[in-house]
Amino acid sequence: MRFQNQAVLVTGGGSGIGQQVGLLAAQEGARVAIGDRDLANAERTAEMIRAAGGEATALALDVADPRSVTDFVAAADAALGGLDVLVNSAGVREIQPVLDLSFEEWNRVLQINLSGTFLPSQAFARRLVAAGRGGSIVNLASTLGLMAAPSRAAYVASKHGVVGLTKQMAMEFGPQGIRVNAVAPGVVRTPLTERYFQDPEMAETIRGIHAVGRWAEPAEIATAILFLADRQNGFITGSILPVDGGWTTGKKM
Numbered sequence: 001m002r003f004q005n006q007a008v009l010v011t012g013g014g015s016g017i018g019q020q021v022g023l024l025a026a027q028e029g030a031r032v033a034i035g036d037r038d039l040a041n042a043e044r045t046a047e048m049i050r051a052a053g054g055e056a057t058a059l060a061l062d063v064a065d066p067r068s069v070t071d072f073v074a075a076a077d078a079a080l081g082g083l084d085v086l087v088n089s090a091g092v093r094e095i096q097p098v099l100d101l102s103f104e105e106w107n108r109v110l111q112i113n114l115s116g117t118f119l120p121s122q123a124f125a126r127r128l129v130a131a132g133r134g135g136s137i138v139n140l141a142s143t144l145g146l147m148a149a150p151s152r153a154a155y156v157a158s159k160h161g162v163v164g165l166t167k168q169m170a171m172e173f174g175p176q177g178i179r180v181n182a183v184a185p186g187v188v189r190t191p192l193t194e195r196y197f198q199d200p201e202m203a204e205t206i207r208g209i210h211a212v213g214r215w216a217e218p219a220e221i222a223t224a225i226l227f228l229a230d231r232q233n234g235f236i237t238g239s240i241l242p243v244d245g246g247w248t249t250g251k252k253m
């Protein structure tokens with residue numbers, strides 16, 4: 001059990017990829033704190049973990065609010081008796097061409113995706129450094145943290161920001177034994193993207209952009225996240241791991 005006796009915090013753990021991270025980490029022995037803006041969904045994930053014999057606590061969290069974030073990390077530390085791994089999975093996206101994108105919407109996406117990765121990482125790392133212990137952070141970037149896509153300016157900018165922040169924190173936290181990595185998933189079927197799959201033409205386009213000819217399920221991203229979080233991979237830091245079915249290998253002619 002790779003995460004036996006380890007405490008794993010997951011932001012956005014009430015749904016999609018974060019929920020799978022919580023479930024799989026608990027299966028591998030972790031005590032898990034699920035933070036989400038939607039507390040009912042966080043409770044549901046924690047209940048799923050407990051029903052499978054794991055240990056989990058659900059906590060209300062707004063990753064864009066500094067006070068809420070420090071409260072979440074402190075409460076998780078107290079409930080789990082320490083901190084080892086943080087997975088920053090809370091995220092949102094917009095669909096608007098740049099010319100129509102309001103400043104409010106731009107700010108909302110940047111605050112949740114980028115500040116919402118910075119704040120939990122900072123609060124988590126501060127506690128680890130104060131306690132004199134190492135740990136690991138895994139961020140959710142995206143293929144859209146590596147390239148652009150139509151009508152996604154704020155999302156693309158936020159995920160490119162997550163890539164840069166991942167490298168920066170890996171450099172700064174390395175001496176303290178805190179590793180920082182990110183995954184860059186292709187399209188994953190979750191509540192965030194469910195709308196695409198209602199349109200058969202769009203579903204076909206999504207299949208076509210991935211070299212493997214299909215989209216991903218959340219567990220396929222969660223296993224890559226846990227690979228990066230695993231102490232056995234202690235020399236991996238500052239890495240951005242594409243988990244994209246070959247989407248970024250190139251554009252079809």
Ligand SMILES: NC(=O)c1ccc[n+]([C@@H]2O[C@H](COP(=O)([O-])OP(=O)(O)OC[C@H]3O[C@@H](n4cnc5c(N)ncnc54)[C@H](O)[C@@H]3O)[C@@H](O)[C@H]2O)c1
Nearest residue numbers: 012014015016017037062063090091140142187188190192
């Ligand atoms: N689904 C995809 O295709 C895909 C692809 C690449 C990257 N990602 C990234 O993976 C992460 C998870 O996405 P998902 O598909 O599982 O989405 P999801 O919508 O299923 O889950 C996201 C969770 O984040 C929570 N959340 C939103 N704002 C929050 C806030 N301010 N504070 C706390 N929680 C908040 C939501 O309540 C939700 O439970 C996101 O960062 C997303 O950008 C997703």
